[in-house]
Amino acid sequence: MQSSFDFDAIVVGSGVTGGWAAKELTEKGLKVLILERGKPLEHGKDYVTEHMEPWKIPFGGKPNRELYARDYPIQSNCYAFDETTRHFWNNDRENPYVFDKEKPFYWLRADVVGGKSLMWGRQVYRWSDLDFEANKKDGHGIDWPIRYNDIKDWYSYVEKTIGVSGQAENLSQLPDSEFQPAMQMNSVEKVIKQRIEAAYKERKMTIGRVANLTEPLGDRGACHYCGVCQRGCSVGAYFSSHSCTLPAARKTGNLSLRANSVVEGLDYDPASKRIAAVRVIDSVTKEKSRITARMVFLCASTVGSVQILLNSKSESFPNGLANRSGTLGQYMMDHTDNISAIGITGEFPGKYYYGIRPNGIYLPRFRNLKGRDTDVDFERGYGFQGMAMPLEWKASAAQTPGFGVAFKNALRQPKLWVMALAGFGECLPYKDNRILLDDKLVDRYGIPQVRFEITYRDNELRMQADATKQAAEMLKAAKMGFVMPVGKGGPPGSAIHEMGGARMGLDPKQSVLNAHNQAHDISNLFVTDGSCMASSSCVNPSLTFMALTARAADYAVTQLRAGKV
Amino acid sequence: MNRREILKIAAAIMGAGLSGSLSQNVLAGLSPTAKPSRAIFNANSSKTVAVLAEMIIPKTDTPGAIEAGAPAFIEMMVADWFNDDERKIFFAGMASLDDFCKEQFKKSFLACDEEQRTAALKDSEKSALSYKSAAPAVDISQKYVDPNTPFFTKLKELTVLGYFTSEVGAKQALSYNPMPMRYEGDYDFDKVGREWSW
Numbered sequence: 190m191q192s193s194f195d196f197d198a199i200v201v202g203s204g205v206t207g208g209w210a211a212k213e214l215t216e217k218g219l220k221v222l223i224l225e226r227g228k229p230l231e232h233g234k235d236y237v238t239e240h241m242e243p244w245k246i247p248f249g250g251k252p253n254r255e256l257y258a259r260d261y262p263i264q265s266n267c268y269a270f271d272e273t274t275r276h277f278w279n280n281d282r283e284n285p286y287v288f289d290k291e292k293p294f295y296w297l298r299a300d301v302v303g304g305k306s307l308m309w310g311r312q313v314y315r316w317s318d319l320d321f322e323a324n325k326k327d328g329h330g331i332d333w334p335i336r337y338n339d340i341k342d343w344y345s346y347v348e349k350t351i352g353v354s355g356q357a358e359n360l361s362q363l364p365d366s367e368f369q370p371a372m373q374m375n376s377v378e379k380v381i382k383q384r385i386e387a388a389y390k391e392r393k394m395t396i397g398r399v400a401n402l403t404e405p406l407g408d409r410g411a412c413h414y415c416g417v418c419q420r421g422c423s424v425g426a427y428f429s430s431h432s433c434t435l436p437a438a439r440k441t442g443n444l445s446l447r448a449n450s451v452v453e454g455l456d457y458d459p460a461s462k463r464i465a466a467v468r469v470i471d472s473v474t475k476e477k478s479r480i481t482a483r484m485v486f487l488c489a490s491t492v493g494s495v496q497i498l499l500n501s502k503s504e505s506f507p508n509g510l511a512n513r514s515g516t517l518g519q520y521m522m523d524h525t526d527n528i529s530a531i532g533i534t535g536e537f538p539g540k541y542y543y544g545i546r547p548n549g550i551y552l553p554r555f556r557n558l559k560g561r562d563t564d565v566d567f568e569r570g571y572g573f574q575g576m577a578m579p580l581e582w583k584a585s586a587a588q589t590p591g592f593g594v595a596f597k598n599a600l601r602q603p604k605l606w607v608m609a610l611a612g613f614g615e616c617l618p619y620k621d622n623r624i625l626l627d628d629k630l631v632d633r634y635g636i637p638q639v640r641f642e643i644t645y646r647d648n649e650l651r652m653q654a655d656a657t658k659q660a661a662e663m664l665k666a667a668k669m670g671f672v673m674p675v676g677k678g679g680p681p682g683s684a685i686h687e688m689g690g691a692r693m694g695l696d697p698k699q700s701v702l703n704a705h706n707q708a709h710d711i712s713n714l715f716v717t718d719g720s721c722m723a724s725s726s727c728v729n730p731s732l733t734f735m736a737l738t739a740r741a742a743d744y745a746v747t748q749l750r751a752g753k754v
Numbered sequence: 755m756n757r758r759e760i761l762k763i764a765a766a767i768m769g770a771g772l773s774g775s776l777s778q779n780v781l782a783g784l785s786p787t788a789k790p791s792r793a794i795f796n797a798n799s800s801k802t803v804a805v806l807a808e809m810i811i812p813k814t815d816t817p818g819a820i821e822a823g824a825p826a827f828i829e830m831m832v833a834d835w836f837n838d839d840e841r842k843i844f845f846a847g848m849a850s851l852d853d854f855c856k857e858q859f860k861k862s863f864l865a866c867d868e869e870q871r872t873a874a875l876k877d878s879e880k881s882a883l884s885y886k887s888a889a890p891a892v893d894i895s896q897k898y899v900d901p902n903t904p905f906f907t908k909l910k911e912l913t914v915l916g917y918f919t920s921e922v923g924a925k926q927a928l929s930y931n932p933m934p935m936r937y938e939g940d941y942d943f944d945k946v947g948r949e950w951s952w
Contacts, residue, residue, distance in 0.1 A: 240932050243924050243951055248835050249827065249915040255837075375939035414934040416952050541943035544934035545952050581949045582928070586914040590883075592810040592875060600914075602943055 196222040196445070197749075199467050199482040201452050201497065203227075204304025205731050206718040206738045207488035208430030208438070209347075213742035214486070215443035219749075222445045222480065224469060226489075229448040230277075230301040232431035236421030238273040247272045266679060267297050269308045269419040277301050277308055277421075287627045287640040294641035295682035296492060302448050304490070305685065306429040308419040311400040311547065312574065313353050314728035315344050315364040319558065323615075324724050327568050330520060330618035333723050334695045334704035337364070343736040351428035351735070352406040354548075355398030363553040363572075363728070370403045371396045372548050376540045377577040377606045381667040382550070388666035392555050397548040397574065400428035409433070416545025427547065449473050451634055454501035455485060455510055455714070463713045470634045484713035484745060484754050488738065491521075491719035492624060495690035496639050498701075498716075499626050511701050511708035511716075517691055519623045521643050522725040524686045525614035525653050527678025529573065529660035532608045532669025533580075541579065541603070549576035552610065552663075554727055556655070567651040571614035571727045573660060579603035608669060612656030615727040616649050618689055622681075643681045653678070686730050688722035706741035713754045717741045789826070790833035794841075801864060802848055803828050803909075809875055810913045819913055822923045827916030828909070840901050840908065847905020851878060875906070882906035924951035 197219035200210045207223060214221045238246075247253065253272060257265040264270050264278040279298035288294050299305045318337045325332040341364075348367040356371040374382065374396055382394040401412045409432055410424035418427050425432030438444040449472040456479065458465035466479040487494040495518050501510035509517045556562060556570035582600045584607075589599045616622075622644065626637035645653075657676035664672045681687075694700025697709035702721050708714040717738040719730060726733075748754045795803060807819035807828060819825065832844055848863075854874045855863045863874055882904040903911075917923045924930045928951035 242921065242932075243919045243930075244921040246919070248831065249919045251831075251835060251915075254835075372937055373939035378939070412937075414937045415932055539943050541941050541946065542937070542939055543941040543946070544937035545950070546937045546939070582914070582918050587911065590879070592879070592910065593872075594812055594814055597811050597814060601948070603949065 194481045194483050196220050196480070196482040198222075198484050198486060198745075199224060199480060200486045200488055201467070202304060202488035202490060202493065202718065203302050203430055203435065203446065204299065204488065204490065204718075205306045205309070205430065206734050207304065207486070208306065208434030209735050209738040210486040210488050210715075210717060210742055211438040211444055211446075212434040213739050214746065215438040215441040217742070217746045218441075218443065219483075219746065220443050220445075221438065222447065222482065224450040224452055224467065224480075225302045225304075225446065225448045226451045226472065226493075227299055227301040227304065227448060230303055230307075230431070232425070232436070233421075233423035236423055237276070238420045239417075239423060240415060241273060241420070263295050264297060266295055266683070267308075267685070269310075273417065273420050274308055277419075284632060285630070286638050287630060288642075292642060292644050293680040293682075294643050295680055296639070296641070296687075297682060297685045298490070298493075302446065303430040303435070307421055307431065309429075309685075309731060310729070311418065311427050312551070312729040313348070313351075313366065313398050313400050313732035314551070314572075315366060316340075316726050316728065316733050317362050317364050319362045319554075320724065320726035320728075323569060323726075324618070329568065330724050331692070331694045331696070331699050334693050334700075339704075340733070340736050340740060343740045344732065347732065347735045347739055351400050351433055352402040352409070353398055353400055353732075354403040356395050358393055358395050358553075360393065360553055362558055366398055366732075368398075369406075372399070372401075372403060372546055374550060375542050375546075375577055377534070377537050377608065378550055380537075381577060381608055381664075381669075384667040385552075385663050389555075389663065392552065392663075394550055394552045397551045399548040401547050402426050408436070412547060414544030414546060416547060418547050451636070452489065452497050453477070453634065453636055454497060457501065457503045457505055457510060457711070459503070459505045462711060464711060472634070475634070483749060484715065486738075486742070486745075487714070487716040487720075488718045491687040491690060491722075492639060494716055494718055494720045495624055496626070496636075498691060499624075500636055511691070511711055511714060513710055514698055514700055516620075516699060517701055518625050519620050520618035520689045520692055520723070521622045521624055522616040522618055522686075522688045522722070523643070523681045524616060524684040524725060524727065525571075525612070525645060525649050525656075525678060526684035526686070527611060527653070528675045529610050529612040529653075529657045530664055530672060530674045530676075531610075532664035532667065532672040533605055534608070534668070534670045535605050536668070536670070537606055538602075538604050540606070549574050551575075556652075565655060567648045567655065568617065569615040569648075569652070569727065571612045571652055571656045573610040573612050573656070575608065575610040577606050577608040580605045580607055608664060608667070610660040610664065612653065612660060613684065613686075613727050613729070614649060614652045614656060616645065616681075616725050618692070618724055619646065622689075624690060641682075645681065686719075686725070688719040688725050688730060691716050691720040692723040693721050694723060705744040706737055707745070707748075712748070715741050715745055790830040792833055794833040795829050798864065799845075799848060800825070800829070802851070805864065805871065806851075806875065806909055807913045807916070809871065810910055811917050816927045817922050819917050822917045822920040822927075824913050824916035824920065827920065828912045831912050831916075837901060843902070843905055844908055847878065847909065850905070851875070854878075878904075878906040918951070 203225040279300040324330040354369040357365040412426040451470045453468040456466040499509040552573040554570040627640045630638040661674040691701040693702045804825040807824045811819040929948040930951040
């Protein structure tokens with residue numbers, strides 16, 4: 190076996206999970222190199238639009254249509270994409286991928302160090318055994334190799350490190366986190382909560398659990414409620430790799446980070462049955478290099494990591510690295526994500542708010558909690574994010590007829606509030622919801638393009654329909670003046686909760702990774718981003734990715750020290 | 755407030771898009787000193803646009819559209835943001851105001867008095883009301899506006915956007931407070947008296 194290495198560990202990707210892997214591994218004394226395909230970005234200094242005054246934002250905040258149509262036709266669909274954040278996002282024209290017109294997939298990607306952790310929605314929720322046992326109980330997908338107890342302490346550890354504000358509710362389907370003080374609901378949400386909970390005894394509306402600090406944490410300041418997190422936060426009030434994990438890793442003196450570094454594939458050595466090297470292309474010079482390490486953590490995003498594995502073919506692994514099971518790229522999932530219903534009320538004309546809350550409300554799953562409910566036609570369930578907000582000038586101006594003094598005065602004070610509920614539905618793992626490498630098309634580095642073949646099926650659509658119906662009924666129960674069911678959302682990928690493709694499992698014949706995110710066949714390869722997921726739950730997944738990463742890093746170092754990696 | 759009006763408001767909200775954080779859909783603006791990349795208005799159309807903008811948002815106890823720099827914003831958007839079709843609709847709309855005034859009052863729009871100009875703009879609004887947008891009313895991915903909306907709709911939208919996203923609008927018509935430092939969910943509107951700019 191090789192005796193000298195460039196690094197102890199290489200982490201591919203610097204987003205939510207790459208940052209966590211680097212932090213844990215460096216703090217345990219390993220020399221770590223992060224390879225990030227995106228551009229360099231410095232915390233604070235490069236948040237060039239942070240607190241940009243409204244009058245300095247191009248085109249009054251309207252989309253630069255020509256540019257978006259040419260360079261950002263996919264990315265510009267994201268709510269967090271606009272002229273104040275465009276510099277963080279991937280250029281679609283330069284990074285093409287493949288899907289059939291009838292089966293679109295939105296692959297939303299960052300193009301900077303820190304990845305999507307810069308622009309993420311920051312909602313964090315624990316899984317419960319309702320989620321970890323779901324595959325086993327209803328037979329979709331394969332059983333998870335872990336249960337809530339295996340990850341519980343890692344959730345706590347991650348939450349205390351990243352800072353999570355929220356309200357303890359003691360719900361079995363949504364375990365409480367380690368909370369900083371909760372943000373307030375606004376006065377309209379408070380009334381709606383009361384009315385929904387009175388009408389539905391088994392339902393609960395709580396404030397969103399969010400990785401924004403309500404109290405200072407270490408060097409990081411508390412939220413100042415400016416409301417535009419996705420532009421970057423120089424006081425580090427929300428969790429990102431830049432505010433939390435990368436500084437911690439740098440502090441150890443053990444971290445190296447190379448931006449503009451596209452990983453083409455991993456080299457497998459059949460003699461030692463280990464990853465021998467990582468093949469890298471410099472995105473600026475196009476220069477190729479090979480870097481060696483004792484172990485590799487793939488944290489390149491769900492699709493990115495699967496692409497790297499599929500593109501790492503050898504005699505030993507002709508169908509992609511760690512793919513003896515043949516399941517690599519299969520069982521891909523996202524969450525259905527759409528406004529289910531909105532309601533409008535004129536009941537609270539004098540109510541307003543102070544500060545822009547970077548958070549909404551959450552209405553946890555209430556379907557199929559104890560086996561299949563008798564009155565539903567789908568497996569598993571959904572939760573709602575939501576928010577009540579007053580209709581301010583931009584909404585009211587377009588609807589207020591006329592012009593002149595009366596028109597101007599009519600815009601002075603919001604008269605109506607709108608309440609929206611957006612359902613996030615669990616998607617089942619299907620073998621033929623998959624990504625693969627296109628056999629002809631390559632990208633600008635010569636790497637085969639990813640082809641997406643992912644659609645929602647009957648279970649997802651029935652669940653979405655129920656979420657729409659329930660949301661509308663709850664808003665009616667909350668005495669909203671006008672309720673409009675909506676229901677339809679974007680294509681898969683829209684929730685940016687893509688998961689699966691290199692799932693964990695007990696059986697190497699049916700899964701890519703073991704219970705510690707380690708490749709079944711390759712002791713020094715760990716994959717800890719969303720690709721490891723064997724099912725999708727209905728809650729936002731990033732917290733679980735982080736907890737799994739920290740857990741896997743702990744295991745990896747223990748194994749390394751025992752000479753087993 | 756009838757059902758139809760509320761529906762329209764709801765549609766506008768949907769257009770703003772909602773994911774985890776509705777509040778993150780930043781409403782934004784431009785400096786009142788914004789300059790179009792090329793001069794697109796002659797002296798006459800510049801003056802006409804300024805008059806129209808001020809008619810939509812006049813000076814009251816708070817500044818009007820001209821003081822906020824909305825006319826320059828409108829010219830920049832017409833020159834640099836509109837596509838050819840939208841630009842055509844805009845210029846045709848201004849011309850039709852003149853046509854209306856010449857027919858009704860035998861003089862150009864700018865030569866008319868306030869009452870006559872108001873009649874002309876009301877006529878423009880009336881014809882705009884009959885327009886039915888081809889864009890679906892409820893579509894959360896509707897990030898791009900309907901390019902075929904009539905002149906009055908375009909003029910009003912740009913005036914309102916230019917006004918409220920200007921520094922004058924943000925600080926005087928709205929309340930600009932980029933560092934609130936705390937969140938209070940139960941806050942009487944009267945304590946601030948104006949909507950927030952953010």
